Amino acid sequence: MNTMLRSLVAFVGVVYLVGCAGAPVQEMSDARQAIAAAGAAGATPTTSADFSAAQAAIARAESHLQAQEYTWARLAAKEAKSHAAAALATANAQHPETPVTLPH
Numbered sequence: 001m002n003t004m005l006r007s008l009v010a011f012v013g014v015v016y017l018v019g020c021a022g023a024p025v026q027e028m029s030d031a032r033q034a035i036a037a038a039g040a041a042g043a044t045p046t047t048s049a050d051f052s053a054a055q056a057a058i059a060r061a062e063s064h065l066q067a068q069e070y071t072w073a074r075l076a077a078k079e080a081k082s083h084a085a086a087a088l089a090t091a092n093a094q095h096p097e098t099p100v101t102l103p104h
Contacts, residue, residue, distance in 0.1 A: 023065060024074035031058050031077040034084035034102055041091035041100035048090055054083035 035054050043051040061076035085102065092099045 023068075023070055024061075024077055027074050027077035027081070028058075028061060028065065031061065031080035031084065034081045034088065037100050037102050038084045038087040038091060041088050041098075042095055043087040043091040048087045050083045050090065051087035054080045054087060057083060 031054070035051075035058060038048070038051050038054065045052040045055060057076050057080035061073045061080060064070070064073035064076055088100060088102065
């Protein structure tokens with residue numbers, strides 16, 4: 001029974017990895033758009049640690065993408081989007097008269 005459970009877990013793991021094997025096109029696009037929105041709202045690397053972190057994360061994602069390390073690229077792109085969203089929120093709070101939103 002233990003062997004069968006291990007085989008099942010291994011199979012599910014392989015299926016998951018195969019499902020994530022493709023290039024993270026949507027995640028990269030989402031991250032780039034979020035960074036652009038944050039920049040349009042006034043975030044800069046010197047005024048926002050989150051904006052700087054977003055730029056660093058998208059650079060890592062692009063490096064992983066070039067190396068065909070799609071799982072790592074996907075994770076870095078999601079990290080970039082998260083940091084960019086935080087930078088956007090901060091920039092919007094500092095400039096409430098002209099809020100910028102993330103594209104849908």
